[in-house]
Amino acid sequence: DTGVSQNPRHKITKRGQNVTFRCDPISEHNRLYWYRQTLGQGPEFLTYFQNEAQLEKSRLLSDRFSAERPKGSFSTLEIQRTEQGDSAMYLCASSFETTRDTQYFGPGTRLTVL
Amino acid sequence: GEDVEQSLFLSVREGDSSVINCTYTDSSSTYLYWYKQEPGAGLQLLTYIFSNMDMKQDQRLTVLLNKKDKHLSLRIADTQTGDSAIYFCAETPILTGGGNKLTFGTGTQLKVEL
Numbered sequence: 344d345t346g347v348s349q350n351p352r353h354k355i356t357k358r359g360q361n362v363t364f365r366c367d368p369i370s371e372h373n374r375l376y377w378y379r380q381t382l383g384q385g386p387e388f389l390t391y392f393q394n395e396a397q398l399e400k401s402r403l404l405s406d407r408f409s410a411e412r413p414k415g416s417f418s419t420l421e422i423q424r425t426e427q428g429d430s431a432m433y434l435c436a437s438s439f440e441t442t443r444d445t446q447y448f449g450p451g452t453r454l455t456v457l
Numbered sequence: 458g459e460d461v462e463q464s465l466f467l468s469v470r471e472g473d474s475s476v477i478n479c480t481y482t483d484s485s486s487t488y489l490y491w492y493k494q495e496p497g498a499g500l501q502l503l504t505y506i507f508s509n510m511d512m513k514q515d516q517r518l519t520v521l522l523n524k525k526d527k528h529l530s531l532r533i534a535d536t537q538t539g540d541s542a543i544y545f546c547a548e549t550p551i552l553t554g555g556g557n558k559l560t561f562g563t564g565t566q567l568k569v570e571l
Contacts, residue, residue: 347499376558385461385545386500386506387559399558443555444549448492448500 345364345369347449348431349435355455356425363424364422368437376436377444379403383419386434392418425456461546463562470570475533477565479546482527486501486551490559491520494543503531503544532568541569 348367348440356362373394378386389408392401394415404410407425412418422429432453436446460482469475470471481489487508492500506513506520506529513520519532533540543564 349499380560383563385547385563386559387561388558391558426488436500444488445490445502445505446557446559447502450499453497 347437347451350451353453357457360425361423363417363419366435367417371374372437372439376440377420378434380432427456430456461560461562463546463565465488466566469536475536476545477531479529481548487548489529490547493543504526536569538569
């Protein structure tokens, strides 16, 4: 399977703990996006990378959130000092840079903060 | 900023056609997408249309675009129980040299009854 993969699929943590999620994009894709989806809502953009450069961050991405893509392949999203409001599905998408930039999504990581 | 709106629910009988509607506000050239999300899963790309097109057909799926009213619809012919899911409309402006973050609607829950 050469689709976008995300790990872990589910994460339960206590408030105040740090969590890290990983996304492996489709191999030839140079763009990688992170979105957050809360219950009953559509996904909201968090940040995106072109190769290893993080080019845009949403105002939703507070100082407790950090994302990296060190070698332009996989990416990690870390949340420090988690809060109950961080509970959501975190979705990763990748694309190959073209005008259309069609994004293909992974299965997501469901985060529950107790 | 961009805004995308959808009706929340649609119920149809198996074998009937489903029509899911979406309105958007971006007035620039844009790509418009339809994604499908099954429970607990990521988003599956169904189809897309560029804003200079009126219609696109792909097997059981027909996308209609009314540019004047900024109205997009997705018609599913011969709806099956496997089509039960949440359908998201998303748009992104055409940007040269930059990533195209998607703005999603809240999703339409399609329920297919026997």
